[in-house]
Amino acid sequence: MSKIFDSHIHFNMKVSDIINDFKEVVSKLEGFILILNTNKEKQLFLKFFLNDFSENYPLSAIALNYKLFDSEITDLLVSKNIKLGIKLHPRLSNITVNNFKNIYNKMQSLKFSFIIIDCFYYGSNLVNHINLELSIYIAKKFSNIKVLLAHGGGHKVLEYMLYTRDLKNIYYDFSFSLAYLKDSSIWVDFIKFFKFNENRILFGSDYPEFRIKYMKSCYDEVIKKALNKNDSELIQKLNYKKFLEIK
Structure with missing residues (x-):
């Protein structure tokens, strides 16, 4: 498999050697966006990757949960020349329609290059199923x-x-969704979406939920x-570069 860009990967928190597992996975990619949803993931990044991230992964970026976002972390990553985005995850962060204005107000005071919003529906807590409205x-x-x-x-x-x-x-990525809903009736809808929106779709795997090679096949x-x-x-490749404004 030739090297591609992956717009949605995570640390594999279930393996014994998280750092080397991650390094091995991204060695097969041309660039990636690493999602940091939890404080533990954030601390791993700061401890093991902060100082040489932009040098080792110049075509990559970080997306940090908005609840972990502040001016201190922004200034730190900017000082290391790391492209930083903000991540909104309604289910994990318990976001409801009542939070929209507060989230907007907080985001106005922060510096970030892009936004990622989780848009997969799961669970019985329907009050958090506001992904589309939030987007x-x-x-x-x-x-x-x-x-x-x-x-x-x-x-x-x-x-x-x-x-x-x-x-x-x-823009859109179909990490997780293409694999999780494979062979369901929704597959036809994915085909229709791809047919009309090729110039706005990014490849994403949601590693470690699904292996990159398998997601590529999907x-x-x-x-x-x-x-x-x-x-x-x-x-x-090209939509990823356009999204992150990489030349």
């Missing part, structure tokens, strides 16, 4: 900043296509059916 709200409030809708809306993929296509700062299958070609340089 539209944030994309409109920060219209000059690119917003990546992680997992592409999951089983609501067509709603995401119809409700967000007019927002030109929105993407390739949808690309073949939607676009009638074996791969897409836009999805695997």
Whole structure:
């Protein structure tokens, strides 16, 4: 497999050697966005990767949970020339519609290059199933900043296509979703989405939930059916560079 960009990976917190596992995984990538959802993940990054991250991974970036975001961490990463984005995860952070304004107010005071919003629906706590509403709200409030809708809306993929296509700062990845919902009726919806939105889709794996090679095969299958070609340089490389504004 040739090197590609992965817009959605995590540390594998279940292995004994987290650091070397991560280094081995990203050695096969041209660039990546590392998601830091928890304070433990944040501390691992600061301890083992902060000082030489931009040198070792010049085409990569960090997306940090908004609850862990402050001016101190921003200044620290900027001083190390690390591209930093903010991550909103409604389920993990217990975000409801009542939080939207407070989140916006906090984000206004922070410095970040991009936004990632988790858009996969899971669990019985329906009050947190406001991913689509949050995505539209944030994309409109920060219209000059690119917003990546992680997992592409999951089983609501067509709603995401119809409700967000007019927002030109929105991009999509289908990490986790393509593999988790493979062979379901939603697969047809993914094909339809890819057919009309190739220039706004990024490859993402959600490693370690799914192996990068397997997620690549899922993407390739949808690309073949939607676009009638074996791969897409836009999805695997160019859209990532456009999203992170890498030349």
